[in-house]
Amino acid sequence: MSSLQIQVRIKHQEELDPDFANSIAALPGGENLSRCIQCGTCSSTCPVSLYMDYTPRRIIAMTRAGFKQEVLASNTIWLCASCYECTVDCPREIKVTDIMYALKRRAMEEKVYPKRFPTPVLAKEFFKSVLKTGRSNEGLTVTWMILKTAPLNMLKQMGLGLKLLLRGRMALGVEKMEGDPTQIRRLMEQVEVEEKKTH
Amino acid sequence: MRYLYYPGCSLKGTGKAYDESLVAVFDKLGMDAKELPGWNCCGATAYMSVDETKAFALAARNLALAEQENGSDPIHLIAPCAACYLVLNKVQKYMAEYGHLREVIANSLKAVGLNYHGTVKVRHPLDVFVNDIGLDKIKAAVSHPLKGLKVASYYGCQVVRPYAEFDDQYNPQTMDQLMNALGADAVDWPLKTRCCGGTLTGTVEEAGLRMSYILLKEASKRGANIMATACPLCQFNLECYQGKMRGTFGDSIDLPVAFFTQIMGRAFGLEAKRIGLQRLFVPVKAAPAMA
CATH class of the missing domain: 1.10.1060.10 (Alpha-helical ferredoxin)
Known part of the structure; x- marks a missing residue:
């Protein structure tokens, strides 16, 4: 048995x-x-x-x-x-x-997430946009996300993008904060410095 | 009461009509709430998943800028976007609760010449309209009562959770009261605070699309002929994807979804363009009293 x-x-x-x-x-x-x-x-x-x-x-x-x-x-x-x-x-x-x-x-x-998975890419693109201009630019952020994760979907999403554009709901130019956007970069760098100090 | 207005990024993009209608309604009610000079992105959901402390520092910079405008009274900072409202409130709470975080943020702000002492009050416009201005004053401003308009008031997640103290977290009422004050009928429905899918509609569409669809279907079933929202992302998900929902779920869903401030503006007799009605995908003209 x-x-x-x-x-x-x-x-x-x-x-x-x-x-x-x-x-x-x-x-x-x-x-x-x-x-x-x-x-x-x-x-x-x-x-x-x-x-x-x-x-x-x-x-x-x-x-x-x-x-x-x-x-x-x-x-x-x-x-x-x-x-x-x-x-x-x-x-x-x-x-x-x-x-x-x-x-x-x-x-x-630790870089453990599905390849070409859009959420982490979206988060990173968002981060980059804010670092540069102090604001998040929805149109550009989402465009980069699609291009980097599923470029073929770009065509499918173009209809929506166009409709938004026609209704003035998507800025073609880059939205920037008033004043000096480099203050954002300096603030973010300082956070890194301060975090190292306290650890 | 001294107010400042924090629009947030979405209100300068897809949620432009929220910005326009809110400003027009403030104006009509004689409220002085100028835009916070030099404001930046609040940090929002996406930033929070990259670096939490940096997201908090971004939010705190706005509070520090607002505090600079303090006179004898503290500033009430009006944040209409649900995500901004949540993040600005969250950084207040977390700076009070977690000493280490407070120290890192305070020192970082200092390095760019800013300070924050925790005196700013973050307010949602629903709270301001109902609890500061008052429903009587709102009623008095109505020139076009919204007779026959059946509104499903949709609060979404982040206006009421986890921080709002001005309304009930499970069955909020402020938007319903506001809609009734405009002469409309607030429809009783159970999904007022159920999630619309948030950013999932863009990242995991299959899940996000159905979450929004469930809300629209339930609101229609309950007799609503319009849905009112208080968040730019909710409005975008619920309105701009209806065509796709019709294809995906084989349903004839077709429900106008407007910002609650657009509906207020209509009742106040404001011109359609001033309250951004032309920016909607699903025309509101079909709804009673909205033409």
């Missing part, structure tokens, strides 16, 4: 990252991570959980347990639309939305 065939379905503790939870909990908004009682309110209230590979409740549990790789590679963090429903409803006052932001930033830092 052959023996029962088994395989490990989840990781052994020694394969997990023991520092992951602490690094997330240490960020502003992450402080209540360990208070989760796994009630699932966040998952049931989330309007996008139906598309997620791991629901918000599972992401919290996995973050806490140190499933770093799985959490950062999940589509969950990119599907979060920042509606703050989970944050408001959580009976343990966990700022779930802030934790999702922290995980997105970590995934970008």
Whole structure:
């Protein structure tokens, strides 16, 4: 008689990252991570959980347990639309939305996200536009995002762009802040300096 | 009360009609709220996912600029865009709550010659109209009562969550009260604060499109002949993608979606162009009293 065939379905503790939870909990908004009682309110209230590979409740549990790789590679963090429903409803006052932001930033830092996935590209293009002009330029930011992620979609989106243009809802020129936009760059550079000082 | 107006980037782009109609309505109500000189991007959702501290510093720069205009009274900074409203409030709260963050931001601002002491009050125009100006004064300004207009007031996420103290987070009322004061009927519907999809409509279209569609369908089912919004991104998602929704979901959805300030402007008898009605994709003419 052959023996029962088994395989490990989840990781052994020694394969997990023991520092992951602490690094997330240490960020502003992450402080209540360990208070989760796994009630699932966040998952049931989330309007996008139906598309997620791991629901918000599972992401919290996995973050806490140190499933770093799985959490950062999940589509969950990119599907979060920042509606703050989970944050408001959580009976343990966990700022779930802030934790999702922290995980997105970590995934970008460690470069684990689907290739040509538009969300991180959008975020970076947005960042560049603000650094240069002090303002976000919706038209240019979105155009770059499409060109860098799905250039073939450019044609599909041109109809919408044209309609916006005709109605004066998209500026052709670059919107700039009043005054000296280099102050923005200096402010951002100083943030880096100050952060290094306090770490 | 001393007001300053923080439009934010979207109100100079896709949400231009929100900017135009808000300014026109302020003017009609005799409110003095000039644009904050030298304002920059608030940091918004996208920035927050690249570098949180930098996003907060961007937001704080605007608060510092507003504070410079303080006289004997603190400045009330009016932020109509839901994302700006959230981020500006969030940086206030977080600077008070997290000492390390406060220090980094204060030192960074100092390096560019700015200071922020936390005195500015960030306000949403819904709050200002209902709680400062008052519904009586709004009623008195109505020259074209919006008879027969059935409005689904859509607040979206970030106006009421997580920071708004001026209205209920689950069943907000201020926009409904405002619409009733204009002679319209605010429709009772349950999705007032359900997410429209936000930036997902641009990044994961399949998800975003359906989220907006659900809202439009429910509002129509409840008898609304127009939807009122308080956020430029909500308005964009709900209005500009209706053609695509018709193709994707095989539905004949066709509901005008206007900024609540455009609807106010109409009731005040302001000229269509002044309140940006020509900028809408779905013409509001079909809705009663909006022609």
